[in-house]
Amino acid sequence: MSQNLVLRSVPADKVDAAIADLKRWGATDVQKAQQPDGTFTLTATFPD
Amino acid sequence: MVAERKVCALVACHLVAVGVFFLVAACATIEGGPHRLYTADQEVSQARSELSSLLSSYNNAGAGSDAQQHYRNEYVARRMYIIDVEYSDYEAALTSERQKFMFGTAVAGDALNTVGALSPAGATARVLSGAAGAVNATGGYYDSDLVIAKTIQIVEAQMRGQRDLVARNILQRRSESTITYPLAAALSDLEDYYRAGTMNSGLIQAAGDAANNAAGAAAAKDIVVTYGANASTATLAACLNKPGAEAKLVTLMSPRSHAALAALAYDTSPAGESARSALLAKAKAAGICP
Numbered sequence: 001m002s003q004n005l006v007l008r009s010v011p012a013d014k015v016d017a018a019i020a021d022l023k024r025w026g027a028t029d030v031q032k033a034q035q036p037d038g039t040f041t042l043t044a045t046f047p048d
Numbered sequence: 049m050v051a052e053r054k055v056c057a058l059v060a061c062h063l064v065a066v067g068v069f070f071l072v073a074a075c076a077t078i079e080g081g082p083h084r085l086y087t088a089d090q091e092v093s094q095a096r097s098e099l100s101s102l103l104s105s106y107n108n109a110g111a112g113s114d115a116q117q118h119y120r121n122e123y124v125a126r127r128m129y130i131i132d133v134e135y136s137d138y139e140a141a142l143t144s145e146r147q148k149f150m151f152g153t154a155v156a157g158d159a160l161n162t163v164g165a166l167s168p169a170g171a172t173a174r175v176l177s178g179a180a181g182a183v184n185a186t187g188g189y190y191d192s193d194l195v196i197a198k199t200i201q202i203v204e205a206q207m208r209g210q211r212d213l214v215a216r217n218i219l220q221r222r223s224e225s226t227i228t229y230p231l232a233a234a235l236s237d238l239e240d241y242y243r244a245g246t247m248n249s250g251l252i253q254a255a256g257d258a259a260n261n262a263a264g265a266a267a268a269k270d271i272v273v274t275y276g277a278n279a280s281t282a283t284l285a286a287c288l289n290k291p292g293a294e295a296k297l298v299t300l301m302s303p304r305s306h307a308a309l310a311a312l313a314y315d316t317s318p319a320g321e322s323a324r325s326a327l328l329a330k331a332k333a334a335g336i337c338p
Contacts, residue, residue, distance in 0.1 A: 005307040006272040007314055014275070021285060021313070025294050026306040036228045039275075046306040 203250035276316030287337035
């Protein structure tokens with residue numbers, strides 16, 4: 001089983017660092033989606 | 049001769065019974081609702097007549113202005129109303145069709161069997177019994193009819209559910225400006241709203257229910273947080289970045305969840321602050337973090 005962490009409203013200049021952190025902390029996959037307001041939503045999948 | 053007359057009388061009697069069905073078909077339970085003050089066509093015609101002026105007002109209003117938002121919302125609401133009225137008619141017709149179908153097949157079968165049982169042996173009785181047999185022989189069709197009637201019922205429920213979902217999305221976005229939710233996007237949502245009330249959409253939705261339920265259950269497990277950063281999140285992130293610290297920290301979580309642990313590195317809500325403080329205190333006591 002896996003669990004998703006949905007991280008909303010990530011500022012554009014923080015996206016790369018957040019993705020790197022999430023992967024370092026065990027995320028097997030991180031998807032990013034830009035929102036209309038210019039921020040990003042990251043969806044990180046963690047194994048449980 | 050007398051016997052044949054009796055049979056004819058019985059036939060006439062049961063033909064009347066079948067005829068009654070067609071009269072009953074116009075009763076209130078079949079019709080499904082009270083009469084309207086205005087017909088659906090009148091309602092739609094009235095609402096439609098105002099659309100073009102609303103569209104012009106929308107186009108003439110300043111881009112992103114409150115006025116433009118107002119006209120967009122009015123336009124969308126009218127279109128939704130038209131779709132609602134048309135849908136009411138469509139749903140009522142579907143329901144009526146289903147009810148008539150089920151009632152009609154039951155009455156026809158019963159009437160023919162009764163005539164056959166009461167008739168003396170003779171050509172007419174044999175014909176009637178044959179007719180009843182033929183009707184019953186088509187029991188497979190009746191079963192199919194039942195399945196169809198039930199399917200219509202399920203599809204109606206699915207269509208209602210889908211329409212509510214799309215409507216909620218549209219209504220939630222009414223507060224957005226026309227910059228982030230322009231009329232073109234609203235029109236696209238209106239198309240979704242229309243399609244949600246179609247037989248095809250209902251069938252697809254019914255077929256996909258199991259998959260949706262599974263996905264819904266999975267989504268319920270998702271942890272959703274809004275990105276935040278402060279001194280406390282930085283402290284936890286620094287600790288998490290120490291080699292081997294994440295695996296140790298997760299053992300302090302209850303339940304042990306890597307996703308929940310990562311969420312604490314960004315969650316600046318009061319609940320997040322509280323949980324992070326408790327975790328950092330435990331981690332310090334365990335010698336994992338300074």
